[in-house]
Amino acid sequence: MTQTLKLSVRVFVDDTIALGPGKLSLLESIADNGSISAAARAMGMSYARAWRLVDDMNRCFKTPLVITASGGKHGGGARVTDEGRQMLSVYREMQARVREAAADGYARIQPLLREHTED
Template sequence: MQHGPLKLKAQLYCGEEIAMGPGKADLLDAIDREGSISAAARAMGMSYRRGWMLVDSMNRCWTEKLVETAAGRSGAQLTPCGKAVLTHYRALQRAMAELTGHADYAALAHLLRDHPAIKE
């Protein structure tokens, strides 16, 4: 993860809802790793309800569900569409991180103070 004055955050919108952003991508990673929405939410320090609401939002925003839950059983997994969306989103994040090598970024960073000036 890059530290410094440039912080880019990719958010893809579906109408007024955020269909994918850094937090939702992290939740998908956690679901893939943990095998359930509740365990993923717990691992991320959020409530099950919040995790479920984020999954519901993602599932409604894409042409196919990103997360599939087993009816009558605990557990969840990413669908092939969910894996594809996550893969492409992470690639977009990596491409955005490479912008720190761009000439315009270097010019802006050169003109940027380390800290705001004291008010006069």
């Protein structure tokens, strides 16, 4: 078995996760799909859960990361705002820096890890 290092970056506002891996994946899916429902389907997530995550993100920031348009003649949809796209970029940069910062420590831990054996 190969040991791996998995790190997760989360940004909290009080007890609410403002940004984390799942919310960033949802933002990317909304940007790709143009709606919260299509993004949720693409991720195998319920619309209600996706909507709650978007609402959490939007409440945590001064400017919404996702804006929605009601249905109607031209259909509804959602789009990631400029601020949302900026947060995608900033978050990815944070992830890269955390991985880089942890690499030395992990290199020191890895030799001490037990090999996995099948029973």
